[in-house]
Amino acid sequence: MPRNLLRDTQMREKRRRDILDAAASVFARRGLLTKIDDIAVEAGRSHGHVYSYFKSKEELLLAVIKRGQDIYGEQLQMALELEGKASDKFRYIASKVLSQESNADSYMVLLQAIFTDLLDDEEKQKIRQRGKMNRQLLIELIKEGQADGSVRQGDPIQLATLFATLIQNLMLLKIREYEPANETTIDLLIQMIGP
Amino acid sequence: MPRNLLRDTQMREKRRRDILDAAASVFARRGLLTKIDDIAVEAGRSHGHVYSYFKSKEELLLAVIKRGQDIYGEQLQMALELEGKASDKFRYIASKVLSQESNADSYMVLLQAIFTDLLDDEEKQKIRQRGKMNRQLLIELIKEGQADGSVRQGDPIQLATLFATLIQNLMLLKIREYEPANETTIDLLIQMIGP
Amino acid sequence: MPRNLLRDTQMREKRRRDILDAAASVFARRGLLTKIDDIAVEAGRSHGHVYSYFKSKEELLLAVIKRGQDIYGEQLQMALELEGKASDKFRYIASKVLSQESNADSYMVLLQAIFTDLLDDEEKQKIRQRGKMNRQLLIELIKEGQADGSVRQGDPIQLATLFATLIQNLMLLKIREYEPANETTIDLLIQMIGP
Amino acid sequence: MPRNLLRDTQMREKRRRDILDAAASVFARRGLLTKIDDIAVEAGRSHGHVYSYFKSKEELLLAVIKRGQDIYGEQLQMALELEGKASDKFRYIASKVLSQESNADSYMVLLQAIFTDLLDDEEKQKIRQRGKMNRQLLIELIKEGQADGSVRQGDPIQLATLFATLIQNLMLLKIREYEPANETTIDLLIQMIGP
DNA sequence: GATGAATGAGTATTCATTCAT
DNA sequence: AATGAATGAATACTCATTCAT
Structure with a gap:
């Protein structure tokens, strides 16, 4: 039948x-x-x-990582399409990302996969490539902020890296009940990249 | 004999x-x-x-983690005892920490140990306790900087966390050959926590 | 309807x-x-x-074996009912059996089933019993040949076993593309059991 | 120490x-x-x-097969070096091979490995190659026998194959307690390849 | 102390079998 | 009847740990 x-x-x-x-x-x-x-x-x-x-544990792991990166990318994309100053978009990103526990999970998995020798170089390359694409979105936003005066001057690549680092790690801290990252933290973060 | x-x-x-x-x-x-x-x-x-x-793999792992944390603590201590403005001490910490590959190794191990359910809570508590002590040193330094005007205002705890997060992740990025964190990066970092 | x-x-x-x-x-x-x-x-x-x-893989396996044995038995039976000298009947059997690939398949399965400890003794008994019946047909034919002078003297049981052994293995060799068993081989085989 | x-x-x-x-x-x-x-x-x-x-079950299997083939080859070699008629050497081979249970074990393993799709073609090739070398020894002996009149005329390759087939299968039958292959069987076998 | 042979608990993966659709 | 989703027993293989030499 x-x-x-x-x-x-x-x-x-x-x-x-x-x-x-x-x-x-x-x-x-x-x-x-x-x-x-x-x-x-x-x-x-x-x-x-x-x-x-x-098919295997590795395939599943890779799928988990890819999905996490894709979702993160979509969140960034959404922020970029908002109206307003770049700093507001950064604020949006920070609170959006920090509000979802699954982001922290994905990030933790990503960290281990990428800073460890357990995957093939080929797979690591793919992951890095997707990471670069996401970072490129942040770099655009940094440039936008430097143009509209809401972000400090400096190498956009490095600023993007520092910003990404900060929100990703705040996620981790939050989820493991270290320091609750609250609105104040986000304010501080925005000020730090501010002019 | x-x-x-x-x-x-x-x-x-x-x-x-x-x-x-x-x-x-x-x-x-x-x-x-x-x-x-x-x-x-x-x-x-x-x-x-x-x-x-x-005695066991776990004991060895814990010893590795402890030693990493102790060394990091000593590096912080040394910075605190320098003469000069707090921001100069932060700069010293950043370049000191970033210059030693073994710090990145230790940090990576620490991350996995602490954000993972693989250790007993008891062991994780000890590790967190030592982490807190190290962060306390940074908090002192933040306060010192806020007093001497070389660090921006804001909750010292959060500022210390953000600073620690930044240098630790920069280590990781550097060691895995992502973005070489150079002197410019350190400048930027100091500016970010500056007033 | x-x-x-x-x-x-x-x-x-x-x-x-x-x-x-x-x-x-x-x-x-x-x-x-x-x-x-x-x-x-x-x-x-x-x-x-x-x-x-x-009902199960074992039942299927047993059915495959039984069918192979039955078909082999029918082929022998058919040969016995031919007219002519016993050696002609042997020749008929050999070419008949060697011409069908499925016989080799069946024999290979049989070999594994019977020379292996994987089946119950009870099942193996049934298989052996059917094997004996088929061999009995060959023994009759050997005796017939010894009577009509077309087969050498000697213990009919042993001669039957040797003959069966030879054609079955030739099937295997043929199907796995070792040595093509051709008409010459059959001639040789007939001569070997001949007087 | x-x-x-x-x-x-x-x-x-x-x-x-x-x-x-x-x-x-x-x-x-x-x-x-x-x-x-x-x-x-x-x-x-x-x-x-x-x-x-x-390292693996497969490696072990291959080693078992290789050893079996090597030992069989040595037994053939030894027979070849005897004094006397070729048919006596055949008789020696038959009783030597039939007297050792381990030969039957090896042969059974070989059969399964070679008539089955479970090994790589590459491995099967190696096994066949060794098989050919052993058969070559028998072919030499057949030719010797045809020269000294103790073996019947006919294609030496086919005669060697038939002879090998016979003794190998007799081993199997014997070990599984089918028909005890005794001295009579060997006599018969020698007669069959005799002139 | 230093080595590596030996053990066996632990884990990824496969596949016969069942059963709801 | 026919399918294929789901299960879990079975099994190859790994690796922490022990211990005789």
């Missing part, structure tokens, strides 16, 4: 996303030592299930 | 340090997936050798 | 045979490591399909 | 041989479905032990 192909495909897509969500959260908490079974349990499924969606 | 006990002890100390050095470098590169044998090879010894200096 | 029960049954029989064919060929090529899915793919069906015709 | 290097090496060699022996016997009985643990148990060791001598 033939099944409903459209629905089958949609269901499959959904389950794939469920696994990615579970994986991101567990990879973030247990690093690359995560067991496939941890992920399966988090997703409420058996480990065999995971393997019918991802 | 009695053995030279002092010398024996010194030799033992030295070999212990050799292992710690090897371990820090390998843990940094291969994360918590590091094998004892990787470390032994890096130290030019057999894996059995490692076990006559450290 | 009542379904055509006869036709349903025939269809079911046909699909069962399709699976057996697929299974024989895959078992022969991949041995007992064959996956149910390999067989399903070879049969152009899903693995679930296989299970609506055979 | 340095160890006795010579002795260490010898011990290692011996243990390697022990594993090969165990592996040959288990592979023969359980085919390619053999578990590494079966072998370890047979060798009276843990499965981890096996892995410090062979």
Whole structure:
């Protein structure tokens, strides 16, 4: 009996996303030592299930990383398209990014993947390439801010790197209940890159 | 002929340090997936050798982390004792810390240990405690800078966190050959926390 | 409208045979490591399909073996019923058996099943029993040949075993493209058991 | 403390041989479905032990096969160097080969490896190459026999193949307690290739 | 002390089998 | 009936740790 192909495909897509969500959260908490079974349990499924969606743990890890980078890129893009001063867009980015726990998870996974020798160079290259694209968006915004006077002068590349570094690490600190990064922190951050 | 006990002890100390050095470098590169044998090879010894200096892989990891934090603390302490404006001391810290590759290794290990669920809470507490002590030194320096006018106003705790975050991540970027953090970067950093 | 029960049954029989064919060929090529899915793919069906015709992989394997033995037996029977000298019947058997690839497949599966500890003794007994029946046919033929002077003297059991051994292995060699067993080989074989 | 290097090496060699022996016997009985643990148990060791001598199950399998072929080759070589008629040498080979159980084990493993798709073509090529070398020895002997009148006329390649086939399969039959191949069988066999 | 053989708990992955659709 | 999603038992292989030499 033939099944409903459209629905089958949609269901499959959904389950794939469920696994990615579970994986991101567990990879973030247990690093690359995560067991496939941890992920399966988090997703409420058996480990065999995971393997019918991802060929290997490495493939799953790479998918998690890619998705995190893509989402981050979309958030940046959205900010760029707002009206107003560049500094307001930076503020928007900071509060947007800091408000979502999953960003911190993704970032933690990314850090480990990229600063570690555990992946092929080829895979690391792809990840870096996507990272560069995202940073390019920030660089544009820095330039915009330097033009409209809301961002200090200086090498846009370095300023973009410092800004990105700051918000990403604030995420980490926040999620691990170090220092709650609050509105004040964001103010401070904006001032630091301000003129 | 009695053995030279002092010398024996010194030799033992030295070999212990050799292992710690090897371990820090390998843990940094291969994360918590590091094998004892990787470390032994890096130290030019057999894996059995490692076990006559450290009871377990976890104990070795904790020792590596502690040593990294202690060294970082000493570097901060040294800066505090310099003569001059607080901002000059910050500059000194930045260039000192950035100049030593082993700091980046230690920081990477620390990050993984602390943002991961792989250690006991008890051990994580000790690590956080030492982290707090180091940050306290930075907080003092921030306050000193706010008094002498070389650091901007704002919550010293948050400023210290932001500063620490920046230099630690710059280390990582540098060591992984992302963006070479150079003197300009340090200038920028000092300006950012400046008034 | 009542379904055509006869036709349903025939269809079911046909699909069962399709699976057996697929299974024989895959078992022969991949041995007992064959996956149910390999067989399903070879049969152009899903693995679930296989299970609506055979309860388990073992049952399927046993069915494959049994069918191979039965077909071999029929081929021997047919030869026995021919007119002529026993040696002509041997020649007929040899060329008949060697001409069908599926015989080699069946024999390879049989070998593995029987010289291996992977089946129950009970199942192995059944297989051996059928093997004995087939060999009995050959023994009759040997005796017939000894009577009509076309086969050498000697223990008929041993001669039958040697003959069976030879044609079965020639099949294997042929199918794996070792030495093409041709008409000359058959001549030689007949001479060897000849007087 | 340095160890006795010579002795260490010898011990290692011996243990390697022990594993090969165990592996040959288990592979023969359980085919390619053999578990590494079966072998370890047979060798009276843990499965981890096996892995410090062979990198993988496949490597171990290949080593077992190679050793079996090498030993068979040596047995043939020895026969060739005897004094006397070729048919006596054949008789010697037959009784020599049939007297050692391990030959049957090796042959069974070889059969499965070579008639199955489970190994790389490259590995299969190596195995076939060694097989050819061994058969070449038999071919020489056939020719010798045709010259001294103790072997029937006919294509030496085919005669060698038939002879090899016969003794190898007799081994199998014998070891699985089918038909005890006894002196009579060998007589028969010699007569069959005789003039 | 130093080595590396040996063990066995732990983990990624596969695949027979079941069963809802 | 036919499919393929889901499960979990089974198994290859790894690696921390121990310990005899």
